[in-house]
Amino acid sequence: MSQISDKQVPKRRVKTGRDRKLNQDEDVNKDGGPISNCEVISNSCGICNEIVKDDERAMKCEICEVWFHIVCEKMPSVVYDYIVAVDQHISWYCTSCQKGCVKLHKSIKELRKQTGILSNKQTVLEEKVNVLAEVVVENQEASKATEARLGTLEAKAVNVEDKIDNNNEKHMIMENKLGNLEAKFAAWEEKLSPGADSNINYADVIKNEAVPDLQSIMKEEIEQFKKNMEDKDKRQKEEYEQQVQELKDEEARKNNIxxxxxxxxxxxxxxxxxxxxxxxxxxxxxxxxxxxxxxxxxxxxxxxxxxxxxxxxxxxxxx
Ligand SMILES: [Zn+2]
Ligand SMILES: [Zn+2]
Structure with a gap:
């Protein structure tokens, strides 16, 4: 079976006296002048190079479109007669084109094999891409979780910073108080020192100044301490209640269907x-x-x- 369809088969494959006459205008210029160089070449035998004459038994190759004497191509007369009889229905290729065809077939076969391998590789790659896509989605989810954790950590860091600021403030207040106390002690010391005013009544100084001072300082401290303790208790209670509620919610969600x-x-x-x-x-x-x-x-x-x-x-x- 020919690889080339009927449509692609040239009108003249077999050069006979009859065909030659039918296609005369192809080989001769309109004014009846000599045929061009190109056409001369196309009309000479691809093997012996002699011009293929009208009455010679010759074939035109369908691929290279060169004429060949059947004697030069070593084609048996029986075959030639058969081809002439069926004319349009058989494709003929010269020996050199046939060799080329074999090569071409091999190349096509190899190409098909390679295409098969490539197609398999493509399938494998597609699967890998799908796996990668899944990994990407997983990573996206993981990074979302990480982001959320980072957010929580940042919030905690801000919280710690606030606490440090708060502590620094407390520290300052304590230092101020200590400074005040030191100043007061220094004042009492001066009043009570032996070299001071001899008229001074030590008992009065202690009773009227030092004791009330100390009392008011201590009262203030105790109240502050009480208030701090109350605030702390309240905060801890709130935190505890919140945690209990979170646990309850989590438990409740777990058991839902x-x-x-x-x-x-x-x-x-x-x-x-x-x-x-x-x-x-x-x-x-x-x-x-x-x-x-x-x-x-x-x-x-x-x-x-x-x-x-x-x-x-x-x-x-x-x-
Ligand atoms: Zn020849
Ligand atoms: Zn050929």
Whole structure:
């Protein structure tokens, strides 16, 4: 079977006296002058180089379009006669083109093999790309989590900074107080020193100045201390309550399941509908799943979404 379709087959493959006459205008100029160089070459035999004459038995190769004497191409006369008889239906290639064709076929075969290998490689690569895409998504999620953690850490750092500022402030206040105390002590010391005013009554100084001073300082300190302790207690209590609430929420979320397709009760009253749902779930768990549960186990039970008047599908049930 020829690789070349009928459409591509040139009109004249076999050069016979008859064909030669039919195609005369191809070889001769309109004014009847000599044929051009190009055409002379195209009309000489591809092997012996002699001009192929009208009455000579010759073939034109379909690929290189060069004429060949059948004797030069060593084509048996029987074959030539057969080709002439069937004419349009057989393709003929010269020996040199046939060799080229074999090479071409080999190349095509090799090319097909390579295409197959490449296609396999492409499949493998596509799979790898898919895996990578998944990894990228995972990494994105991981980096989101990391970002969230960083956010928390930053908030904590700001908190610590605030505390340090606060402590510095407290430190300053304490230093001021100490400075004041030192000044007072220095004043008393001076008044009570032996070289001072001899008329001074030591007992009066101690009773009227030092004691009230010390009392007021101590009172102030004790009140401040009490207030600090109260604030601390309050803060700790709040923190503790918040943590307990978070744990409770987390626990509650862990135990939630959403059930689809549970038939919805037609009761008008919301509480009755909920009771019907509760019965259904309890029965399902006890009878179908054969698990014993107490009424208190279902801490939550509600339908997700609003009631749509024309919706026949039951709403999901969160338990
Ligand atoms: Zn020849
Ligand atoms: Zn050829």
């Amino acid at each position: 959403i059930i689809y397709g549970v038939p919805e009760s037609k009761e008008k009253d919301e509480a009755k509908r909920r009771e019907d749902d509760r019965k259904f779930i309890m029965e399902t768990i006890e009878n179908k799943m054969e698990i014993e549960i107490s009424q208190n186990s279902l801490t939550k039970l509600f339908r997700l979404g609003k009631i749509e008047p024309n919706e026949e599908k039951p709403r999901p049930l969160l338990v």
